[in-house]
Amino acid sequence: MAVSADELDREALVRYIEEGFACAQACAECATACLQPAGAAEPGAVQRLDLRCADVCEHTSRMLTQHGRHDVPGLRAQVELCAETCAACAEDYERLAADAPGAAERAQACRRCEEACREFLVNLL
Numbered sequence: 550m551a552v553s554a555d556e557l558d559r560e561a562l563v564r565y566i567e568e569g570f571a572c573a574q575a576c577a578e579c580a581t582a583c584l585q586p587a588g589a590a591e592p593g594a595v596q597r598l599d600l601r602c603a604d605v606c607e608h609t610s611r612m613l614t615q616h617g618r619h620d621v622p623g624l625r626a627q628v629e630l631c632a633e634t635c636a637a638c639a640e641d642y643e644r645l646a647a648d649a650p651g652a653a654e655r656a657q658a659c660r661r662c663e664e665a666c667r668e669f670l671v672n673l674l
Contacts, residue, residue: 558672565628565665566610572635572662573606575655579642602638605631606662613669625673632666635659 576599609631612624642649642656 558669561665561669561672562613565662565669566614568658568662568665569606569610569631572638572658573603573610575658576600576603576606576638579651579655598634598638598641602634602659605634609666621673625670628666628670628673632663632670635663635666639663 579596579599609627612627636659639656639659642652642659645652646656
């Protein structure tokens with residue numbers, strides 16, 4: 550089953566894309582900032598999740614902005630992956646919020662993206 554770009558709820562699509570890119574930017578900035586002070590060559594577990602979250606959000610946004618027809622099961626799986634990744638990343642930020650500057654704001658960005666994903670999934674039933 551395929552759905553055309555015109556059939557997707559434009560408002561939900563725009564909201565997801567805005568929140569997805571905001572989340573990706575917050576996670577990428579955090580991963581970069583966390584690597585710099587330690588001078589680490591390899592990212593730790595938190596930084597890997599940050600980088601994964603940024604990549605998943607960016608990839609999902611790119612998939613959704615492509616014109617033409619979309620494979621609904623594949624698109625649904627990608628948006629679900631994005632929601633789950635954002636939720637996991639938000640949980641990490643929430644645990645760090647008391648000790649890490651900016652963690653609370655990054656957690657909010659991830660939660661907004663997770664929510665936008667879940668709202669967008671209604672389009673893909």
